Amino acid sequence: MAADTKPTQARTDTHWQRFSVPYEFPVVLTEGVFDPENPVLRDVLCRLEPAKRHRVVFFVDDGLNSGAVSLLDAITKYAERHSDVIELACAPVAVPGGEKIKSELHFVESLQQRLFDLHIDRHSYVVAVGGGAVLDAVGLIAATTHRGVRHIRIPTTVLAQNDSGVGVKNGVNLQGVKNFVGTFAPPFAVLNDLEFVMTLPDRDKIAGMAEAVKVALIRDAQFFGWIERHMDGLATFERSAMATMIRRCAELHMRQIGQGGDPFEAGSARPLDYGHWSAHKLESLTRHHVRHGEAVAIGMALDARYSVLSGLLAPGEEERICALLEYLGFDLWHPALAKSGANGEWAILEGLREFQEHLGGELSVTLLADIGVGVEVHEIDRERMRQAMHWLKDRAGG
Numbered sequence: 001m002a003a004d005t006k007p008t009q010a011r012t013d014t015h016w017q018r019f020s021v022p023y024e025f026p027v028v029l030t031e032g033v034f035d036p037e038n039p040v041l042r043d044v045l046c047r048l049e050p051a052k053r054h055r056v057v058f059f060v061d062d063g064l065n066s067g068a069v070s071l072l073d074a075i076t077k078y079a080e081r082h083s084d085v086i087e088l089a090c091a092p093v094a095v096p097g098g099e100k101i102k103s104e105l106h107f108v109e110s111l112q113q114r115l116f117d118l119h120i121d122r123h124s125y126v127v128a129v130g131g132g133a134v135l136d137a138v139g140l141i142a143a144t145t146h147r148g149v150r151h152i153r154i155p156t157t158v159l160a161q162n163d164s165g166v167g168v169k170n171g172v173n174l175q176g177v178k179n180f181v182g183t184f185a186p187p188f189a190v191l192n193d194l195e196f197v198m199t200l201p202d203r204d205k206i207a208g209m210a211e212a213v214k215v216a217l218i219r220d221a222q223f224f225g226w227i228e229r230h231m232d233g234l235a236t237f238e239r240s241a242m243a244t245m246i247r248r249c250a251e252l253h254m255r256q257i258g259q260g261g262d263p264f265e266a267g268s269a270r271p272l273d274y275g276h277w278s279a280h281k282l283e284s285l286t287r288h289h290v291r292h293g294e295a296v297a298i299g300m301a302l303d304a305r306y307s308v309l310s311g312l313l314a315p316g317e318e319e320r321i322c323a324l325l326e327y328l329g330f331d332l333w334h335p336a337l338a339k340s341g342a343n344g345e346w347a348i349l350e351g352l353r354e355f356q357e358h359l360g361g362e363l364s365v366t367l368l369a370d371i372g373v374g375v376e377v378h379e380i381d382r383e384r385m386r387q388a389m390h391w392l393k394d395r396a397g398g
């Protein structure tokens, strides 16, 4: 470098800004949350300012309003009964249920316009009542309106009650890419009402159980044993078995988020995503005709077999896992798994690259070292994964 272009030493002065914000929110298990005599919702709304009349907007999954008594009416009656502390900013609003609400950004925009028109402020409440998709979309709306309005979630599916609803993420899809637009935003409160899940179609009740098996497999052998011992009750959706399964699964999720050291997923490890790399791909290969939980069940079976082939998991344990999943009602093969991608490779294997891309950083896949013991690996042997795929296919007679 010529002497006259030598840089002078830059005058740099770095100041470190540091603060931490403790988060806490209640997750309440209740029944009949909109029964006017049930104080849970009222108490939660009044948690910080007991003497105030709180402005509240309810966004309600339109898949829920089919009962004899309309849910929208029930919410209105609840608010009337507690009008000393609840002011409805508008009548409860029905919003599209399922993946539809996440598929187009204009749903987010139009609901935000609604909040704008209603002069919702940062101390008002936006309550979401619905499945995981409605919670994800409304959560995003609440988190980004005024940079964050108090948000209460009332999850109504098994999956949302035992998994997504008690978490800290929201999001909607962009051009088919799942959860491309979203934030980490802990809610103000979560209210799980068992009554809602009892009205779900059987298929959705089954699908939500995949997350319970998942969290048991990676964290809690005793819970896995409990699921095995209660598989008759779970397979027939017996009320107390469902309630215990949802409660324990939600607790384990909460513990992972609260004590796992990385609630906002800054690192690469995703222990809660066991079985998910292939599940996300299968969901998109089938354009969501396969439910999330159904895809996760297949993904767990595949990664259990891969764990055995890698010498991590004792042979036979993968069969034990598959047998439980099948007893609960899952199919462990789907024709879309046989699709080939660009280079004649199984299309599903592209899911590994996509998974890494979504997470950023190095590939991190959870496998099993035992029932109840998840381990992170950073490389997947494609040939071994192909063998695992063949095993799954042959096993299903596919």
Ligand SMILES: NC(=O)c1ccc[n+]([C@@H]2O[C@H](COP(=O)([O-])OP(=O)(O)OC[C@H]3O[C@@H](n4cnc5c(N)ncnc54)[C@H](O)[C@@H]3O)[C@@H](O)[C@H]2O)c1
Residues within 6 Å of the ligand: 061, 062, 063, 064, 096, 097, 098, 099, 102, 130, 131, 132, 133, 134, 136, 156, 157, 158, 159, 160, 163, 164, 165, 167, 168, 169, 170, 171, 178, 196, 197, 199, 200, 201, 204, 292
């Ligand atoms: N934020 C997270 O951490 C996280 C985690 C996992 C999954 N998710 C997301 O959750 C979504 C899936 O959620 P889901 O499995 O709860 O399903 P869903 O929200 O897609 O709902 C499925 C269907 O059930 C209907 N429904 C909801 N509650 C009902 C009830 N009690 N009775 C009858 N019908 C009812 C809905 O209208 C919809 O048609 C996906 O978009 C997924 O990406 C988010």
Ligand SMILES: [Zn+2]
Residues within 6 Å of the ligand: 163, 211, 276, 292, 296
């Ligand atoms: Zn999941």
